[in-house]
Amino acid sequence: MVDIYCRGNHAPSEGRCGDCERLGAYADARLERCPFGDEKPTCAECPIHCYQPAMRQAMKGVMRYAGPRMSWRHPILALWHWIDGWRRSPASPRRAAQG
Numbered sequence: 001m002v003d004i005y006c007r008g009n010h011a012p013s014e015g016r017c018g019d020c021e022r023l024g025a026y027a028d029a030r031l032e033r034c035p036f037g038d039e040k041p042t043c044a045e046c047p048i049h050c051y052q053p054a055m056r057q058a059m060k061g062v063m064r065y066a067g068p069r070m071s072w073r074h075p076i077l078a079l080w081h082w083i084d085g086w087r088r089s090p091a092s093p094r095r096a097a098q099g
Helices: 002-009 018-032 053-073 075-084 093-098
Strands: none
Touching (some): 002 053, 053 075
16 A cells, blocks of 8 residues: 555655655554454554654654555455454454453
8 A cells, every 4th residue: 555655645766755665664564463363454444543743743744645545556455455354353362361
């Protein structure tokens, strides 16, 4: 999604611009550390908001722009993301470990 956003708004000659590269690296780092692992719900359904407020706002802008365009660029991924949005979020791993 970050690639679609960057290509559409910043038009770099190749790859991503510096800001989008940092945002993509930040998102990858957050996903690697996610306590839900492979069971991670979509961000809208997630009970844990792991992004810093500024990065969260930036990612919302990316999703708002790239989301509708995903169905044309990556229709299978867009379909899976849409299906994942219906999935209920699992119990918080922290709460499950305590209980």
